[in-house]
Amino acid sequence: MILDTSFLIDLMDGKQNAIAKAQELTKRNEAQIITTVSIFELSSGLAQSKKPDRERQKIMQILAEQTVWPLDDDGAHIGGRIDGELAKKGQSISPEDCMIAGIALSKKQTVLSRDSDFKRISTLETEPY
Template identity: 35%
Template structure:
């Protein structure tokens, strides 16, 4: 399972549905991967918080394997975004991080766990929500 930023933020914030989904994945023994661009987004957000928030993010990220962006994944991300933009006449509105997350999902043939369903569906990858 590829963990998107929205899921991890909801999990860190104690949202019940996110916690229950995380528990379910753990009970099933599912591998939960965090793409490195998600680490960037979480670190950016935590930089605006206090030291407790930054520590919480660092500690939480130690629980998951981080998938580094390779040139192959980056190229796939570019193709996924280009296709989504072409399908939307150049106006998909998808940011530059979501395609990188989607490319990791594509590489591992795993769904993205997110609250941001529409963008990932537009990118053509499987999606789960909570």
């Protein structure tokens, strides 16, 4: 299961629904995977934070507990295709979400997210929390 950035932020903020979902995934022995794209997004937010030391500590704790997958060639090709197809239909989503979806599809993984933009990708399995 790929953990989207929205989930990671909610988890770091101590939101109960995210904490409960993380516990459920652990109980199910579900792999919990973070992408390098989410690291990029978290780092961007960190650079804008008013409390960067505290936020950095939260990010480092999350990263230490999870497997991290990079955006490889397959994920990049799939993500780029998704980006182009959605733009062509006038339904664009962020390039970062396209990259996360590309990684998920290339690895046959579900994305855990509350971000409704992922629903525009018909071939992508998502799980809410």
